[in-house]
Amino acid sequence: MSAIQIHGKYFVPYLSEQQIQEKVKALAATLDNDYAGKKPLFIAILNGSFMFAADIFKYLKIEAEICFIKLASYKGTKSTGQVLTAIGLDTDITGRQVIIVEDIIDTGKTLNEFLPQLYNQQPASLKIAVLLHKPEATVLPVNIDYCCFSIPNKFVVGYGLDFDGVGRNISSIYQLQGNS
Numbered sequence: 001m002s003a004i005q006i007h008g009k010y011f012v013p014y015l016s017e018q019q020i021q022e023k024v025k026a027l028a029a030t031l032d033n034d035y036a037g038k039k040p041l042f043i044a045i046l047n048g049s050f051m052f053a054a055d056i057f058k059y060l061k062i063e064a065e066i067c068f069i070k071l072a073s074y075k076g077t078k079s080t081g082q083v084l085t086a087i088g089l090d091t092d093i094t095g096r097q098v099i100i101v102e103d104i105i106d107t108g109k110t111l112n113e114f115l116p117q118l119y120n121q122q123p124a125s126l127k128i129a130v131l132l133h134k135p136e137a138t139v140l141p142v143n144i145d146y147c148c149f150s151i152p153n154k155f156v157v158g159y160g161l162d163f164d165g166v167g168r169n170i171s172s173i174y175q176l177q178g179n180s
Contacts, residue, residue, distance in 0.1 A: 003174075003177065004167075004170070004174055006157060006163045006166050006167050007163055007164055007166060009163070009176060009177070010176075010177040010178075011156075011157055011158075011163075011167075011174035011175060011176055011177060012174060012175060012177050013172060013174055014151075014154075014156060014172075014173045014174055014175040015149065015159075015172060015173040016172050017159075017171040017172045020055075020131075020148070020159055020171075020172070020173065021055065023131075023148040023149065024052065024055045024056060024059060024131075024148065025059050027056060027059075027129065027146055027148055028056050028058075028059030028060050028061075029059070030146065031056070031060060031062070031099070031129070031146070032060060032061045032062050035062050035064070035097060035099075036062060037062075038062075038097045039062070039063045039064060039065070039097070040062075040064050040065075040096070040097040040098065040099050041064070041065045041066070041067065041091065041093060041096045041097065041098050041099070042056070042057075042064060042065065042066040042067075042098075042099050042100075042101050043066075043067055043068070043069055043089065043091075043093075043098060043099070043100050043101065043118075044066060044067070044068050044069075044101040045068075045069055045070070045071050045100065045101065045102050045103070045110075045114075046068050046069065046070040046071075047070065047160070047162070047168065048102075048103030048104065048160045048161050048162070048168070049101045049102055049103040049131070049160060050068075050160055050168075051159050051160035051168070052101060052103055052131045052159065052160055053066060053068075053101045056101065056129070065091075067089065067090070067091045069088065069089050069114075071110050071113075071114055089117075089118075092121070093118065093121045093122075093123045094121055094122050094123065095122065095123070095124050096123050096124055097123070097124050097125050098118065098123040098124075098125065098126045098127070099127045099128070099129055099145075099146075100115075100118075100126070100127070100128045100129065101129050101130075102128065102129070102130045102131070103130070103131050103132065103159075103160050103161055104130065104131065104132040104133070104134070104156070104161060105128075105130050105132070105133045105134070105138070105142055105144065106133075106134040106137035106138065106153070107137055107138060107139050107140060108138045108139060108140035108141060108142040109139070109140055111128065111142045112140040112142065115142075127145040127146065128142065128143065128144050128145050128146070129145065129146035129147075130144055130146070130147050130148070131148045131149065131159070131160075132148070132149050132150075132151050132156065132161075132173075133147050133149070133150050133151070134150075134151055134152070134153045134154075135150055136152060136153040137153040154175045154176060155175065155176040156173050156174065156175050156176070157170065157173070157174050157176075158170035158171070158172050158173040158174050159171060159172065159173050161173065
């Protein structure tokens, strides 16, 4: 893995494809155990979680369903502070075992605005599975049930995460060079 350039900024390797796949495979095994016989509904938050959600599903052995919702709060390398919903949830979650699949949690604002909407629909349970968590950036607490990686407050791209729309297709994760 060598440095890459996106929109004139340089990014250096941070997490390899192998590291990511090992964690996702372990997460799927844990979910298989925790949800055996329950047929959970996964709600993947677009756009960033599409690769993470697909890989979880590749490794799952249990019967499960998935749907997608689009929430956004980023512009460039910074959070806008406003959560924009572009595609709504069209699946009834009442009485369901629900697992939110999120690519990254940093400030916590996105999920803090979205979770009350889900709780109002009275799921049997509501858990959160996240690929990356930035504890240093968290200002609104989010109860994360499954976390693959805790990372420093660095801007990252790859494996579904983008920089102004570019970089989602990279199978590894890169961090902004000089970003500390």
